[in-house]
Amino acid sequence: MTDASLQDTPREAGLGDYFALLKPRVMSLVVFTALVGLIVAPVPVHPFIAFVGILCVAVGAGASASLNMWWDADIDRIMKRTANRPIPSGKVQPEEALAVGLALSGFSVILLGLAANWLAAFLLAFTIFFYAVVYSMWLKRSTPQNIVIGGLSGALPPMIGWAIAAGNITIESTLLVALIFMWTPPHFWSLAIFVKSDYGRAGVPMLTETHGRRVTRNNIMGYMVALVPVALAIGFTSIGGPLYLAVSAALNMWFLKACFVVWRRDEEQAEADNFAAEKNAFKVSLAYLFLHFAVLLVLPATGFGGW
Amino acid sequence: MTIKVEHEMHNRRKSKNYGVFILLIAFVALVFGLTVVKVLQLGDAKMFEANDHVLRPALITADEVQQ
Structure with a gap:
């Protein structure tokens, strides 16, 4: 009896x-981005507190x-x-995921407050x-700007990392947030164009599904120009400097060009070369963000950081 | 007679329990490490005791007595 019931659970x-x-x-x-924010902040942190702080950010992200x-x-x-x-594969029950998420959220936030600052x-x-809440529960299913x-x-x-070290919000940490924020749309939408997704079937209003690829291409270019x-503005703050400006200018030219190609072509051209330009723009977007943060990270060591 | 039925689930449960054990030990180590760092950051460690206790005379060094 008991053996048989085991098979059903x-x-x-x-x-x-x-x-x-x-x-x-x-x-x-x-x-990675939180660590860069922590290191470029002008206040030294005890290595162990930095470690615990970054761990809390990682666990908090995992909880969400x-x-x-x-x-x-x-x-x-x-x-x-x-x-x-x-959950969909049946390995974890939905209530368990909720419990893990809530518990780890509480632990990571409280421990970060005690270890670093509130x-x-x-x-x-x-x-x-x-x-x-805002993204998953509210925006994701209701607007193409999700x-x-x-x-x-x-x-x-990066703003959390900066706050762990310096305990404040400054123009520098705000610009780091703005950099990732403005980078996300061209990055994600170039992926959305070439990956054959089933968002439509799942009822998620992705821009490619609701407004088509033409509008998505225009949006990629628009957000790229705003990026x-x-x-470049980061270069004029205390964490930037001439070397950052030079590297950033080159990276922006590179990404701008890749997005420009995606913007100028139509679906026929894209189908013809199997979305090569869109795939390229996606790859460039990854390098673009990684290299910006990498430069900020190594800048102080080169002696070319700051003004 | 001992009843011993080994099910695949028992092995998995065992490995999960060990995993949770390691996580808990790591958490204790984390909090202990934080405590050490925070106390040392107070600078003068004896102020930690003086905060809510009468400072033991043994902690006062000779040159402080002379002041």
């Missing part, structure tokens, strides 16, 4: 399944990912890309709230 989740709820790959990006998977389980089940996430803790709480506004939660980590002054 859902497979009990292992620790790895819970770890998958935290979206480890997104976490690594968050750790878990809450997102709990809320979006119905969409994830429909879409091919997400169908093997822990401004950093508040920013982390706001980031989790923005991703889980990834633009929701991108704010992905953009905030340039933000990226």
Whole structure:
């Protein structure tokens, strides 16, 4: 009897399944940008406090990912890309994801407040709230601008890193957030053009589905043009300098050109070369953001940082 | 007679329990490390005791007595 009933109960989740709820790959990006924010801040931090602070940001990001998977389980089940996430594949129960998300949110925010300061803790709480509630629950299913506004939660980590070290919000940390914020639309939409997605089937209003690829191309170009002054403006702050400006100018020319090609062509041309230009723009976008942060990171060591 | 039925689930549960154990130990280490760092950052460690206790005379050094 008992043996037979065991077969009917859902497979009990292992620790790895819970770890998958935290979206480890997104976490690594968050750790990198938060770490740069922490290091470029003009206040030295004890290495152990820096370590705990970044860990809290990573766990907080993971917690919001878990809450997102709990809320979006119905969409994830429909879409091919997400169908093997822990909840749709049946490895983790939805209530477990909710519990993990809430518990880790609480732990990471409180521990960050105790380890660093309450401004950093508040920013982390706001980031989790923005991703889980504003983006997942509200915007994602209601507007094609979902990834633009929701991108704010992905953009905030450097500001948290800065706040861990300096305990304040400055023009520098705000510009770092603005850089990721303005970068997200061209980055994501160039991907959305060439990946054959099933957002439409899942009822998610992505710009490519609601307004078509032509409008998406225009939007990529529009946000790209708006991104340039933000990226260059960082060069004129205390964390920038001539070397940053030179590298940023080159990166902006590169990304601008890649987006320009995507903007100028139509669907026929895109189909003809199997979306080569869109794939290129996506790759360039990754290098663009990574190199901007990498330059900021190594700048002080080169002696060319600051004015 | 001992009843011993090994199910695949028991192994998985065991490894999960070990994992949780390691996570809890790591969390304790984290909080302990934070405590050490925070106390040392107070600068003068004996102020930590003087905060809510009478400072032990043994903690006062000779040159401080002379002042």
